[in-house]
Amino acid sequence: MPATMRAVEISAPGGPEVLKTCERPLPVPGAGEVLIRVAWAGVNRPDALQRAGSYAPPPGASDLPGLEASGHVAALGPGVGELSVGAPVCALLPGGGYAEYVVTPAAHVLPVPAGLGLREAACLPETFFTVWSNVFTRGRLTAGERFLVHGGSSGIGTTAIQLAQAFGARVFATAGSDEKCAACARLGATAINYREADFVKVLKAEGGADLILDMVGGSYIPRNIKALADDGRLVMIAFLEAPVAELNFAQIMARRLSVTGSTLRPQSVLAKARIAAELREKVWPLLEAGRIAPVMDSDFALEEAAAAHARMEGSGHIGKIVLRVEA
Structure with missing residues (x-):
């Protein structure tokens, strides 16, 4: 060598x-x-x-x-x-x-x-390790649950859609263009163009998300809380917008919600x-x-x-x- x-x-x-x-x-x-x-x-x-x-x-x-x-x-x-x-x-x-x-x-x-x-x-490796550990281990996604992933056309998003679909979840994904939404839909997700529709309204109309995987943060965090079903889980893996948000923790208590997150590299x-x-x-x-x-x-x-x-x-x-x- x-x-x-x-x-x-x-x-x-x-x-x-x-x-x-x-x-x-x-x-x-x-x-x-x-x-x-x-x-x-x-x-x-x-x-x-x-x-x-x-x-x-x-x-x-x-x-x-x-x-x-x-x-x-x-x-x-x-x-x-x-x-x-x-x-x-x-x-x-x-x-x-x-x-x-x-x-x-x-x-x-x-x-x-x-x-x-x-x-x-x-x-x-990086993508599948991240999705598996956060969606299935930390997020405890099971068959029949409603799962929302933000950034659905990203590497993380396309992986999360496919794995959640393969293990029997009903998948929703946000993306910022018709082309990206079409890519999410081809993988089996109900795609939501966040520039044209409110993901909170879409998910609440379906009964709420049992699990949300978010890499945006910022203003999405309180909206995620609203989009969750009772006993729902929010998993944070990145903060493309911001790591800071104002939350009403009374909603988390009353609806028995879980908020968690992780980073892979320091483990x-x-x-x-x-x-x-x-x-x-x-x-x-x-x-x-x-x-x-x-x-x-x-x-x-x-x-x-x-x-x-x-x-x-x-x-x-x-x-x-x-x-x-x-x-």
């Missing part, structure tokens, strides 16, 4: 233009870790937050952006026996995905589902390993059967990471954006 690798680093906090190509030493896998030769890397909102200086990597993680990737196992750290060098894999990463090689805990590595290529597999290696094991058991068979699939928007070369971030932050995309790392 080479001594150095191509990578994209954050030269200073700022806009997409601060992403610069560089040369870095190859990372070395420690105990329980795997070195992956990256073929494709997923582009996600937390990458943009890190680039802007508002989402620092956890202690010990690479300062390079990139929280998911696909490729081939290049080397095994001490104590890793369940993987083999050369195996095609995808993985959740603590950071460092915008590079030719990356290190991650072996317990966060998953096989590429049969029938999918490496390009599609790079879209799976322990063990917690994320448990999510990986559940995905492999309960979700990977759905991918291999073709019942669900990542929705792909576009791909860019590694050196075009700034353009990929501009595409994501322009909010015109539908589904996932990936970086092509391997020539």
Whole structure:
């Protein structure tokens, strides 16, 4: 293997233009870790937050952006026996995905589902870990319930729609254009164009949402409370608008509502390993059967990471954006 690798680093906090190509030493896998030769890397909102200086990597993680990737196992750290060098894999990463090689805990590595290529597999870890842990574990979604996801045409949204549908929920999704609403509808959701309709009125007319997954925050938070059915749950995973809102907690008490949330990256290696094991058991068979699939928007070369971030932050995309790392 080479001594150095191509990578994209954050030269200073700022806009997409601060992403610069560089040369870095190859990372070395420690105990329980795997070195992956990256073929494709997923582009996600937390990458943009890190680039802007508002989402620092956890202690010990690479300062390079990139929280998911696909490729081939290049080397095994001490104590890793369940993987083999050369195996095609995808993985959740603590950071460092915008590079030719990356290190991650072996317990966060998953096989590429049969029938999918490496390009599609790079879209799976960050999004599926997030949706599974927040919608099904934290949010406790069950068959027959009404589920609302905001940002339905995003990578998170398209994944949440498909998984909720596959497990028997009735799905609603908000999006900001007819094109995005059509994409949500094709996946099985009742689409709500938030520029033309009030999602609160739509959901209340249907009996209220049993679970809402929100990444907007701000003014959406009190509206979510109104849109919930009695005993409903609200799960927050991001704050594209704002993390602050004024709430009437009497409604939460009287209607027995639950408000919770989480972020994935700071969780322990063990917690994320448990999510990986559940995905492999309960979700990977759905991918291999073709019942669900990542929705792909576009791909860019590694050196075009700034353009990929501009595409994501322009909010015109539908589904996932990936970086092509391997020539």
